[in-house]
Amino acid sequence: MSLLTVKNLKLQFGGLLAVNDLSFTVEKNSISSIIGPNGAGKTSVFNMITGFYRPTSGEIELDGISLINKKPSQITTLGMARTFQNLRLFPNLSVLDNVKSGMHCRTKQAVFGALFQTKSQKAEEKLIEKVALDCIEFVGITKYLKRSAKNLPYGAQRYLEIARALATKPKLLLLDEPAAGLNFEEKQYLIQLIRRVRDEFNITVLMIEHDMALIKQISEHITVIDYGCKIAEGTPEEVLKNEKVIEAYLGKEEVV
Numbered sequence: 675m676s677l678l679t680v681k682n683l684k685l686q687f688g689g690l691l692a693v694n695d696l697s698f699t700v701e702k703n704s705i706s707s708i709i710g711p712n713g714a715g716k717t718s719v720f721n722m723i724t725g726f727y728r729p730t731s732g733e734i735e736l737d738g739i740s741l742i743n744k745k746p747s748q749i750t751t752l753g754m755a756r757t758f759q760n761l762r763l764f765p766n767l768s769v770l771d772n773v774k775s776g777m778h779c780r781t782k783q784a785v786f787g788a789l790f791q792t793k794s795q796k797a798e799e800k801l802i803e804k805v806a807l808d809c810i811e812f813v814g815i816t817k818y819l820k821r822s823a824k825n826l827p828y829g830a831q832r833y834l835e836i837a838r839a840l841a842t843k844p845k846l847l848l849l850d851e852p853a854a855g856l857n858f859e860e861k862q863y864l865i866q867l868i869r870r871v872r873d874e875f876n877i878t879v880l881m882i883e884h885d886m887a888l889i890k891q892i893s894e895h896i897t898v899i900d901y902g903c904k905i906a907e908g909t910p911e912e913v914l915k916n917e918k919v920i921e922a923y924l925g926k927e928e929v930v
């Protein structure tokens with residue numbers, strides 16, 4: 675059963691067709707990937723799914739609900755969270771506050787409540803803190819709780835982004851190049867973390883990644899795009915021996 679359905683998606687920037695008639699689905703509880711050479715349109719697809727870009731045409735549904743014309747915050751509320759290729763943390767906020775900051779969309783806090791700290795307001799604040807602490811512990815960075823994001827080791831910053839996304843309790847987690855900049859040990863830790871996200875929280879994961887070894891290890895389904903079009907899809911074994919895929923990568927990146 676699919677959680678995300680993308681149908682005939684198009685995105686035009688002036689004369690450039692960044693995404694061209696793209697259709698694919700993401701199965702519930704799967705770990706899936708979108709791959710493709712630089713500039714293929716992968717991040718543009720994520721930006722449309724999360725409401726940052728408005729598609730020129732096409733349909734996107736999360737659990738049967740259309741996401742077209744919805745704002746990013748509405749899409750978060752419907753159960754989607756993402757991390758970014760270039761980290762988007764609040765550098766001067768602590769780890770705890772970074773995670774709490776991602777949870778507005780899930781809270782009922784009104785201005786009145788925030789000013790006068792009603793009983794329910796205090797209870798909600800406690801709950802927010804508990805969820806944030808649980809997510810921080812889950813990704814393994816509790817020892818950095820009070821440290822500002824900018825002073826964390828790079829790997830921990832990447833895990834913090836995942837904790838912040840998890841705190842919104844998504845059905846679907848989109849990870850944009852989660853392994854970028856990580857060393858071998860950190861990548862192995864990331865693989866375990868992504869598996870635990872799916873297995874322990876039943877969250878479906880869709881990621882963009884350039885690290886083919888990592889993709890092979892963790893992805894159950896891959897969609898390959900080139901020049902905005904889907905050129906192949908299937909299991910890692912099927913996709914990575916596909917001639918069109920090898921051709922698309924030839925001279926650009928190495929397919930392992």
Ligand SMILES: Nc1ncnc2c1ncn2[C@@H]1O[C@H](COP(=O)(O)OP(=O)(O)OP(=O)(O)O)[C@@H](O)[C@H]1O
Pocket residue numbers: 687690692710711712713714715716717718719
């Ligand atoms: N806001 C924008 N305005 C104009 N062109 C854009 C914009 N965003 C992306 N593009 C163009 O759309 C195409 C697809 O870009 P996109 O970033 O989606 O590719 P990508 O597959 O994610 O690349 P990479 O792997 O290098 O991150 C590129 O030609 C890019 O220059």
